[in-house]
Amino acid sequence: MISVIDIPLWRLCLCYGLFFLGFILTWWKKLHLTRDLFFSIFRMTIQLTLMGFILTEIFEIKTWWLVTLIYIAMLFFAAQTIVKRTGIVFPHIYRLLYISLLGGAGSVFVFFILIIISSKPWYNPRYFIPLGGMILGNSMNGSALALERFFDDIHGRRREIETLISLGATGSEAAQSSFRKAFRSAVLPMMMNMSGMGLVFLPGMMTGQILGGSAPLVAIKYQIAIMGAILASLVVTVYFILSLEYHQFFNKFHLIREDIFEYQNKK
Amino acid sequence: MLFSLYNISIVKNRKQLLNPFNLSIPEKTDVCISGPSGAGKTTFIRLFNQMTIPTTGEIYYKNTKISDSDLTLYRRKIAMVFQEPVVLSGLVRDNLILPFQIKRWQTDIAESRIAEICDLCKLPPSLLTQDSHILSGGEKQRVAIGRALLVNPEVMLMDEPTSALDMQTAQSIMQNIRQGYPDLTFIIVSHAKELINSCQMHIQIKVGNVITDN
Numbered sequence: 001m002i003s004v005i006d007i008p009l010w011r012l013c014l015c016y017g018l019f020f021l022g023f024i025l026t027w028w029k030k031l032h033l034t035r036d037l038f039f040s041i042f043r044m045t046i047q048l049t050l051m052g053f054i055l056t057e058i059f060e061i062k063t064w065w066l067v068t069l070i071y072i073a074m075l076f077f078a079a080q081t082i083v084k085r086t087g088i089v090f091p092h093i094y095r096l097l098y099i100s101l102l103g104g105a106g107s108v109f110v111f112f113i114l115i116i117i118s119s120k121p122w123y124n125p126r127y128f129i130p131l132g133g134m135i136l137g138n139s140m141n142g143s144a145l146a147l148e149r150f151f152d153d154i155h156g157r158r159r160e161i162e163t164l165i166s167l168g169a170t171g172s173e174a175a176q177s178s179f180r181k182a183f184r185s186a187v188l189p190m191m192m193n194m195s196g197m198g199l200v201f202l203p204g205m206m207t208g209q210i211l212g213g214s215a216p217l218v219a220i221k222y223q224i225a226i227m228g229a230i231l232a233s234l235v236v237t238v239y240f241i242l243s244l245e246y247h248q249f250f251n252k253f254h255l256i257r258e259d260i261f262e263y264q265n266k267k
Numbered sequence: 268m269l270f271s272l273y274n275i276s277i278v279k280n281r282k283q284l285l286n287p288f289n290l291s292i293p294e295k296t297d298v299c300i301s302g303p304s305g306a307g308k309t310t311f312i313r314l315f316n317q318m319t320i321p322t323t324g325e326i327y328y329k330n331t332k333i334s335d336s337d338l339t340l341y342r343r344k345i346a347m348v349f350q351e352p353v354v355l356s357g358l359v360r361d362n363l364i365l366p367f368q369i370k371r372w373q374t375d376i377a378e379s380r381i382a383e384i385c386d387l388c389k390l391p392p393s394l395l396t397q398d399s400h401i402l403s404g405g406e407k408q409r410v411a412i413g414r415a416l417l418v419n420p421e422v423m424l425m426d427e428p429t430s431a432l433d434m435q436t437a438q439s440i441m442q443n444i445r446q447g448y449p450d451l452t453f454i455i456v457s458h459a460k461e462l463i464n465s466c467q468m469h470i471q472i473k474v475g476n477v478i479t480d481n
Contacts, residue, residue, distance in 0.1 A: 163353040166318055167366040167418065168343040176370070253320055253338055 005211075016041075055129070064123040071132050075101050078140040086148040090260045096244045097143070104237025105139040112229040131226065134205065138230045139237040142186040146238045147245060150182035154249050158256055171250030179242050186238045190231060197227070268330065269294045269422070269452060270315065275324035277310055284310055287323065288477040292468065297453040299463045302472035308456045309350065311472055312424050315454060316345040339371075346420035350427040350456075352411030354402055360395040362410050366418045376417065387443045388413040389436065404431035412440065416448070425455045434461060441465070 019041050026033040061067055079097035083089060109132050113119060119127040154161065157178060164174040197203050202210075205226055209219035251257050269292045276287040284307050292298055302308050313319035314326060317338055326333045333341060343366070354362050361368065363384070364376050385392055388409040394402075402410065408431040415423060423444070429437045438461060444451065455462055463469055469480040 159349075159351075159353045160355060162318065163349065164365075164369065166316060166342055166347045166349075167369065167414070168339045168372065169369045170339055170371075173369050173371065253317060255318065255320070 058125050061125050067123040067125050067128050082144045085144050088151050100237050100240035103240050105136045105233045108233035109135045116225050135229050135233045139233045142234040142238050143241050146182045146186035149185040153178035165254050171254040175246050271327040273325050275321045278322045286475045296468050297466040298468040299466040300456045300470045301458050306472040308472050312456050316342050316347050343418050345422045346415035347424040348411045348415050352407045354399045354407045359397050359399050362399050363413050384413040408432050422452045427456050
């Protein structure tokens, strides 16, 4: 097996020169992004460095419950990130997100790790954590897009929805168009990504495996498998989220609950 | 009785919008609702199709408690034309037949029926194939009226129907509708004397109080 070429620290520092290009451009064109760019790069550096040390320790774990606990913590942080990123808050939103992420990303991941990868033991952290993280992370991003798009669309279409309700539609029927738009906005980026794979770019996981010495055909199999899991997880999670979210917007009279928008404003 | 309202009141955000009242509306009685701006006329008229839910009390329609009914079926009987009608993007024709594009009610509408509705509401047939964004305020109001009539309602709720239509056109349309739908009952929010006089019952909303004036 070919070993990976390690990057010495001084060459890694040179890489930050590339980031510097971004600073120069945003500062020169007065795009007001320089500070945000700096903090993003700073956070990424700290977080990835910490993650590197943490993963080194995690890969030594031999207990199933600790590995599972780490996954649950990741799920917890995924829900927090969704709320923080979208800024959307309404009663029971965390419960909705936990159920959706567990039901969607969690169930697909269980199938993936037990049946597709079939790692021995099943809780082998070298497979469990990175693969679980990839599936969860993509579902998290899609969920945030769906949640935000649905919320904004319902808010913007209130009068239209009221008209449909007055014509005899249920809340679900009136919200159908918003459901469709939110679903598309969540899944479309992933579909676009998949369309470009292999032609426009080599995906990260495959690249990493090839660099690590895996044969390209093995790497491709992993890539196809993980993409299948990611897409399935995304679709199921987003479906759960939208189905549960819609119920928050309508009361038993099929009328929009205005308090959900007032709750948002107060936050 | 067509409608019977018992001990109805509306409180929203701890503010009393409508004080408790009782009201009965007999069959074949057109009703006009008037009152100062912000008195609660729109809130009141929306009670009839449960687009506003009362805080207290019960409403009966033809001696059946509305709260025991399937609201989606009930709202097809009590059609509403909002003060500012909403027209969706797409063709005017699609907006007109919107009630039948709701999944559960999907069915083909006879072209003769659409033509009849256009005639009643003074909508030129050539408008049907146009994009709805070109519609004027008055045309939107007429599309909304036509849309409501297409479901064969038993009661027509109209919130300020003359807000976008001139009085002559509004009266002409209502006369056409009365001729075409003799069993249809109107409940209208309006300040126009002509419309008040054309109705058998007049209700005034003042300072949250519902005052009947037959």
